[in-house]
Amino acid sequence: MAHAYTPGLRVTPQTLLQRQRQLPLKGEVVVSQGDSVTRDQVVAHTHLPGNVTTLNLVNILSCTPEELPNYMLKREGDPVEAGEPIAETRPFIKWFKTTVKAPITGTLESISKITGQVIFRAPPRPVQVQAYIDGNIVEILPEEGVIVETTGAFVQGIFGVGGETWGPLHLISEEPDQILIPDQIDNSCAGKIVVGGNLLTLDAIDKARESGAVGIIGGGIRDADLRDLLGYDLGVAITGTENTGLTVIVTEGFGPIAMARKTFAILSENNGKEASISGATQIRAGVLRPEIIIPESSIHEQTEESGNLGLIEGALLRVIRAPHFGQVGKVTALPPELQTVESETHVRVLEVEFGNGDRAIVPRANVELIEE
């Protein structure tokens, strides 16, 4: 296969970024091209069609569907108030009259002469889209949304839960391999995004939420803790809408694993800076990874993306599967021929030298490039 390695996640101290901010349905864009926007500013809004309520009148009025229009007091498209009469019978003796009242306030959408079904629609629900990042509007998508552009640090995580939020970064761990201890988290974290180094334990996440933090970032999380956090076993990695009280982002994977040095360096350099984060992850049909965007990054050098250089001797990588899971090293050889590994699988491999000088043969599919 032409590309047998995981190209790696983007981790860059300074880059130009665009985010599309789109309404679920057509609506109105309320900013103009060239405008400078803040993360919480509304850029577009619309109204979602209201919920629908149905009522089958033929049973209530004891008539056939064809006769139904004769009993209606309201026509299709008429506005109705909850409790307002919408249909009634006209018996000889008024005492036997049956009146049907509107179940909701809204519009009478349709009257069916086939089924006797009357459909009411509640008033439209307003929906707003915010800018999400501080930046400039570079493009207007007429009636649909905008594209916001910013320059800043950008870190993609590997997995997250919870949606978009923002706040200042609050670094607690001093080293990327330090595990956050709940006692290190206190009320000073309120409204902030807590940054740890290694594992995020459930206790630490709970403490962060109780302290009012809006997000928490770390190297890894144990699946057992994730299950307790969500209240269910996550089967398919499609996240972003969880009700966890704060957004959780892990940069490396499941289990205790130190945050990559480069990632940790970017987050610690920007300690205290405002960041926009999203935990939304989707690893299928349109890969979406959680992200951390720091528009006012302290690091101003523009770095080249090294990810597209591919696997070359000397490239820095992380092993992403047992037996060397999580270890970081440099490529020392790229033998072209297929080799047989312990499981008897014939694969393309590479030789890697880890920080402690140990060398190992690893399938190329089991490594991830780290940008230097």
Next chain:
Amino acid sequence: MDKLDVIIATDCGSTTTKAILIEKKDDVYRQTYRGEAPTTVEAPYEDVTRGVLNAIQEVEELSGRQILDGETIITPARDNRGVDIYISTSSAGGGLQMMVGGVIQAMTGESAQRCALGAGAIVMDILASNDGRQPHEKIERIRQLRPDMVLLSGGTDGGTISHVVELAEFISAADPKPRFGSGYQLPVIYAGNKDAAREIERTLGDKTALTVTENIRPTLEGENLGPARHVIHDLFLEHVMAQAPGYRKLISWTGAPIMPTPGAVGLMMQTVSKQQNINVVGVDIGGATTDVFSVFDDIFNRTVSANLGMSYSVSNVLAEAGLNDVMRWVPFKIDEADLRDRIKNKMIRPTTIPQMLEELQVEQAIAREALRLAFVQHRALAVGLKGVQAERTLSDVFDQSEGGESLIKMRDLDLLVGSGGVLSHAPRRMQTAAMLIDAFQPEGITRLAVDSIFMMPHLGVLSSVNEIAATQVFERDCLIYLGTCIAPIAQGKIGAPCAQYEIGLPEGTQSGTLNIGDLLHFPLEADQEAHLTLHPDRNTDAGAGPGRELNTTVKGGTAGLILDGRGRPIVFAENQSERTDQISRWSETLDLYPR
């Protein structure tokens, strides 16, 4: 028909685009070269043809045949240049996602589901008058799902009108938008009571792109799925494919309509079943989904288990099967928390492969459970029509599913075909055979095969152009015969004898006793046959009836003959250490893993 000597075919999968070259040599079609490249339907490329060109380029490099002139496929073939036709299947961008509707869930609802699945779709939801949901819940659900298209059926011809019109009213009230192309109307196919067609047009004609076709259930006693399936394929091309990035260009390149990948695989299964006059079960286990196909007595069924797979959905297999059911296949203990982390890491980094033997064993254990669960779902849908009045005997009652008679009769199964990475790329073919036997638990005599390099989709679409070419390649290059599983149905204690066997192998006759719980292995090459005689005891059925002798000829393969006395369902020892011994013993008998 024009000359058809050189064929290039691609399958645009959600992650990889696979190209194969088929050439007619000495009057026989053979698959000669293959190439693959990452699929490019997503940013930054957003043009499926890029991946197609890359995959074809690999075929060019390997074969030495020039197929491309810049970005044009050269046709027709002359000497070592060009091809006679280019054909393709596609499941990129999540495949074809449909919502179906019917009046009664177990009747027209189920017929609509079978129709959509058979056309290669993933069925997101089944809307029915009696599905237990309130009208507003149904409307909310339709609006939420954003399917690629909707198939609405309901009512036999001359039957109910109001119920099916009511469903149309719900669809109209939801005013749903298609997944791709927000400016387009959602394609809706109406294939219900013909008497309701005019009302359906009145209700949905303005709001949706409505196509009316023949009723899929004109009478309670019969289904008519063909016309609606054709409409699904047409709309798939016109509406869904045409919206996906680069597909308009791709459509203009192909010499036959692009088919949804599972639809093409299903077509191939039907062709094989028809030509060899056999009952077939096929499975394709992917990263995200598992497809099961069956053809029993000419009735074709396909199901897709949307969240059972080996990478994206691997974590869901564990959630659905439970840890114990996965670990029962593994001869060692592993810390649960550690295993969960490992599986989640596979989910978030789906392209990794097991380097350690232990990891391979866990992955193959998960595959057994994914296949088993997918087959359970398939059996639930592959049933006879419900709502039909039929005479039944008392013994039938035990083989019925809510009134629909099961079509999957394991004893009548002739061929079980596996495909998908975990089966096709297992380091030892015996591992593939073991996974298929453990998951499907075939009964009686069943031949096993694996799709060598996943070319069934290509051959399926080829069969729509040239059936002979498709079946020749299928027989010669696509299928690798693994051997035959012989599984008498026995009851009794583990270790008790259940049958005497005599197998006339090329190097001499072997005979002995098969005990309950035993697994025996006899090597027999793919081109060899052996005569088998089984003398079951009175509680055991070898296929000819309880206690009756069975005489037959069995065929070999890379895994040979496997005599399986483990019972159906397979009986595991209750005690943990005994179970570990049991698994190790089976594994050693079949020489599954390096020792």
